[in-house]
Amino acid sequence: xxxxxxxxxxxxxxxxxxxxxxxxxxxxxxxxxxxxxxxxxxxxxxxxxxxxxxxxxxxxxxxxxxxxxxxxxxxxxxxxxxxxxxxxxxxxxxxxxxxxxxxxxxxxxxxxxxxxxxxxxxxxxxxxxxxxxxxxxxxxxxxxxxxxxxxxxxxxxxxxxxxxxxxxxxxxxxxxxxxxxxxxxxxxxxxxxxxxxxxxxxxxxxxxxxxxxxxxxxxxxxxxxxxxxxxxxxxxxxxxxxxxxxxxxxxxxxxxxxxxxxxxxxxxxxxxxxxxxxxxxxxxxxxxxxxxxxxxxxxxxxxxxxxxxxxxxxxxxxxxxxxxxxxxxxxxxxxxxxxxxxx
Numbered sequence: 644x645x646x647x648x649x650x651x652x653x654x655x656x657x658x659x660x661x662x663x664x665x666x667x668x669x670x671x672x673x674x675x676x677x678x679x680x681x682x683x684x685x686x687x688x689x690x691x692x693x694x695x696x697x698x699x700x701x702x703x704x705x706x707x708x709x710x711x712x713x714x715x716x717x718x719x720x721x722x723x724x725x726x727x728x729x730x731x732x733x734x735x736x737x738x739x740x741x742x743x744x745x746x747x748x749x750x751x752x753x754x755x756x757x758x759x760x761x762x763x764x765x766x767x768x769x770x771x772x773x774x775x776x777x778x779x780x781x782x783x784x785x786x787x788x789x790x791x792x793x794x795x796x797x798x799x800x801x802x803x804x805x806x807x808x809x810x811x812x813x814x815x816x817x818x819x820x821x822x823x824x825x826x827x828x829x830x831x832x833x834x835x836x837x838x839x840x841x842x843x844x845x846x847x848x849x850x851x852x853x854x855x856x857x858x859x860x861x862x863x864x865x866x867x868x869x870x871x872x873x874x875x876x877x878x879x880x881x882x883x884x885x886x887x888x889x890x891x892x893x894x895x896x897x898x899x900x901x902x903x904x905x906x907x908x909x910x911x912x913x914x915x916x917x918x919x920x921x922x923x924x925x926x927x928x929x930x931x932x933x934x935x936x937x938x939x940x941x942x943x944x945x946x947x948x949x950x951x952x953x954x955x956x957x958x959x960x961x962x963x964x965x966x967x968x969x970x971x972x973x974x975x976x977x978x979x980x981x982x983x984x985x986x
Contacts, residue, residue, distance in 0.1 A: 682790030686714035693784050697757075697777045704781050705731045705753040708789065710745040717792035719749040720785065721975065722778070724800030724807040727828075728764030728943065731755040737801060737916050739968050747972075750789060754781060756803075762942040767807045769830065774807065775814050782818060793983040797975045799823040801916055802853065805844075806830065809869075812840045821978040823971040826914050828853055829864040839877040839902035841978045844870065845967050847912030851957040852947055855908070860947050870895065870906040877902040889964040905974070909965070913957035918966030921959045928955035 686708070693704045712718060721744075725734035731753035735741060740751045757773065760766035768774050785791055798819050800808040805827020812822035816836035823843045846866040848855050857865030874883070880899030888894035888907065895906040909917050921928075932941040933951035944954040 682715060682717055684787065684790055686712075686789045688714055690788055693752075693781055693788075695777070695780050695784060697780050698773055700757055700773070702757050702777055702780075703731075703755050705735065705755070706785070707735070707741045707744055707751040707753075709748045709750065712748050715790060716748075717790050719792050719795035719797065719975070720752060720782070721749055721972075722752050722754060722781075722796070722798045722800075722811075724754060724767070724798070724804030725756065725765070726800070726802035726804050727760060727766050729801075729804075730765055734801070734804065737919060738799070739919065740972075743968070743972060749795075750785070750791065752781060752785065754778065763946065764942075767803055767810075769803075769806050769810060769832065771810050771814055774810065778811060778815065779818075793818075794979040794981075795820055795975070796980075797821050797823070799825060799971055800827070801825050802914065803828050809834075812836060812842060812873075816840050817984050818980075820980045821975050823974060825916050825967055825971075826850060826853065826912075828861060829857075829866065829869045830862060831864055834872065834876065836876060839900070840873070841902045841904075841974070842870075842873045842877070843903075843905045843907075843971065843974045845907045845909055845912075845917055845970075847909045847914065847917070847957075847960070847962070849910070849912060849957060849960055850914045851949060851953050852914040852943075866908075867895065867906065870897075870904060874900065874904045877904055879904055891962055891964050902978075907965070907970075909962050911960060912962035913960035915958060915961040916967055917962045918968065920961035920963065923959065925955055925959065928959055 690706050690708060693706060695702045721740060723734055723738050723740060725731055734753050744751045756765040756767045758766050758768055796818055798808045798811045805824030808822050808824040809827060811819050813834035813836055816838050821841040825845050826847060846855050853861055853863045855866050857863045874897040878901045879897035883895040883897045886894050891910040893908040895908065897904045929951045930936045932944050932954045934940040
């Protein structure tokens with residue numbers, strides 16, 4: 644039961660347990676077309692956590708350094724954001740990036756939300772008032788303690804963490820080279836990036852928490868409308884070209900863009916990270932969310948007006964024809980900042 648509770652505390656977002664499998668795609672690596680600098684900073688090989696005080700509030704982030712890295716060559720950074728009610732440690736189990744980090748030499752950082760959303764648990768400040776300074780402080784601190792390729796800093800995240808990813812693409816485009824939200828909460832927010840930002844995103848057709856077509860109690864923006872907004876910002880031309888990527892996945896890619904915008908419409912996928920199923924039985928989940936095993940119904944389920952059956956089905960249904968982690972890391976590898984900020 645303890646393991647189950649740990650897996651399901653994700654308040655809405657997530658499948659904290661994953662079956663990451665073996666990666667078949669190259670992860671972000673130093674650019675092969677440019678000379679990657681060697682750093683003057685002495686990388687702290689035991690760096691596992693960054694502790695900060697931001698706006699008077701203690702904050703932290705978990706860090707994974709690649710196992711075979713020499714600590715001297717500049718390597719990319721992937722920021723991976725957890726969902727509502729989840730935490731940094733659970734997000735490590737969700738994306739499977741640490742294994743890929745060890746193989747392909749990039750740093751993974753798992754930030755921890757500093758606020759809460761009532762009974763729903765840990766939550767990001769999606770207005771950005773606290774989170775932009777927090778992420779800025781993380782990157783500044785990391786650059787002081789590890790050899791970071793500042794041209795290759797990326798963001799991804801699940802659900803509410805996907806909303807955080809979108810927030811950073813909108814507000815920190817001078818430091819975030821590319822962004823990839825997964826099953827993201829997509830509220831209507833102002834977005835004025837200082838440069839075109841490469842964006843890739845995945846959303847499940849059977850996502851009942853954050854519907855593909857928008858609406859619901861969350862006020863979700865339709866996934867394809869959100870993508871069209873990024874296409875406009877990135878100066879793309881016309882409507883996206885739709886192709887069958889897999890039998891259960893369509894790829895919608897815009898053309899003529901200053902930075903690419905690529906969407907994946909994922910069938911047989913609920914509110915999950917494609918390729919990383921939760922791995923728990925349906926009845927076990929229903930009993931948990933209904934309150935049969937805990938004494939009270941799951942708060943997020945109640946807030947969204949879903950039945951235990953609907954909630955269980957949407958967080959356990961993961962498409963396994965694709966692996967979002969492999970695809971995200973391959974996408975990141977293709978993009979770097981031309982002019983990172985000088986500090």
